[in-house]
Structures are given as C-alpha cells and as structure tokens.
Amino acid sequence: MLLAHILQGVPEAAPFNPIARWTWVFPVIEAIHICGFTLLVGTVVILDLRLLGISLRGQRISQLAKELAPWIWAGILIQLTTGPYLFSGDPREYVQIAAFRNKMLFLLAALIFHFTVIRKATTPEADSAPLGWRKPAAVLSLGLWLCVMLAGMWIGNL
C-alpha cells in the first residue's frame, strides 16, 4: 500500500535532462558508474581479506583502514552521484523494477554495516585483539556488497 503510494508520486524524467535526451549520455555515465564500483570492490576486497586474516597479515588493521578510507569514500561518492543521475533518466521505470528496489535495500544495509560494524572492527583499540568476530563480519560485508552489485547488474536485464 505504502509502496504503491510512493510509486505514484515518482515524477517522469525532466524533458531537458541530458540523459533522457541523448542516447550516448547513459552509457558514458554508466561506464563511470562501473569504474566507481571497480574501485569500491578493490578497496572492500583488500580490507575484508585483511579482516579475514588471508592477506596483508603483517599490516595493522586500523592503519590499513585509515589509508583505504579516502578511496572507499571516493568510490561511494562516484556511485552516489552517477547512480542517482542514471536513475533520473527514467525514475518511473526504475521504481517498478524489483531488482532496483532490492539494490537500494542492499545498498542501505551495506553502507550501515560499513559505517558501524566494519568501522568498529578497524579501530586502533581492536588492533591487538584476535580477529574473532571480525572474520564473519568481513564475510557479511563482502556478501552485502556482492548483493548490491548483483541486483544492480540485474536491473539492466529486465
């Protein structure tokens, strides 16, 4: 009920919006969106493999997280500008696609997880403690980002 109500309020694409006007704008923005997620995957995989104790075991987790943070931010920033812009090309269509709505839910979950649990797992105070709970947390983090990407890629196939 609520969803149907919200969907009704979604506007059509603005006629002067470049992405709705010229066909080449969409693939260009989408390519930037793919570059952004490649960057995000690179940083998240490196951090989570460290939390799992698989790679970079000699490195202090808090230091690694601190040095990766600007790149994770850069990736998130690229995604949160190109993503909504892709969306603006045909909002009414996107909100009706289940994969799109799932992606938004996974994205929200992944971001919340990253800035709460993963942040806590990478504090300097945790450096000397055994990996413990941080291993399953890293698996969950990888799983959430994987779901975001799988759902995102599926949008285009429907």
Place this chain on the structure above:
Amino acid sequence: MSLLRFCEWLSRTPLSVLLREGAYEYPVLLIIHLMSIAVFGGIVVMGNLRVLGIAMRSVPVSQVIGQFRAWKWIGFAILLITGTLLTMSDPMEYYSNVMFWISMLLLLLAGLNAMAFHFGAYRTVAAWDDAPIAPVNARRWAGVSLFLWIALIFAGRAIAFF
C-alpha cells in the same frame, strides 16, 4: 579458414545457439563477467595506486602486488572464460563491432604493460618496497595501467552501444 568463416561456423554450433537464444544464459554470464572485471580490475587498480604513492602508502609494494596475486589470477580466468562464452553467443555481431576489437586491443596492451612492469621495474622492488612513492620508471607503468583499465571499462561498455 578465414576468421569470418570461423565466426560463421561458430555461430551455428549448438553452444552458440544456446547462449544466444536462452533467456538467462547471456545475462548470467554478463553479470559474472562484470563481477570478475571488478575483482580483477579493482585489485590491479589498487596496486597501481600504491605504486603511484597515493594509496596504502605504509604497506610495502610487494605485499599489495604479491599477496593478492591468486585473486587476480582467479578473476582473470573467470573473465576470460565468461568473455569467450559471451563472444560465442553471437560471433558475427562481435566480429563486426569495432568497440569489441578496441577492447581486445586495450586488454592486450594492459597485459603487455603488466608484463613489462613485472619483468622490468618490479625486479628491483626490494630497493623501494617500503618507499611511500615508487621510482619514476615504476610509476610510469602504473599510470599507463590505470589509464588502460579506465579505457577498457569505457570501451567494454561501448560494445553494447555500437
């Protein structure tokens, strides 16, 4: 047999027909293909950024490059397998798609660049492993790699546009 004739033959094989006409084969392969690009490319790019001295400066270069090698190879293998299958779904289409050939050229250049780095500047890595910024001859290859990867993503996306 010419390449065109080979593509004609290939497009009539049962596997090619299945990949072309199945509802899920192509999108599923495409998603796995994109995932492997993200894992492979993402780790390569982070290695490039480390050599350039703008990411993970406190981590030795040889660790960033060496400890993720297995993941890179797995990503690359999946990339090649899914890429080959995607091409097989419609060989005639890709044969005449200029962006497909540009992508293949960029991939080849990225591979040659990586080999040049590995057998060139990287051999002396022990001398600059802990340095926040690598020497200029190593940075050159890292910069070229970064450029090629971005170009590859744009060209790869453009295959479907042309």
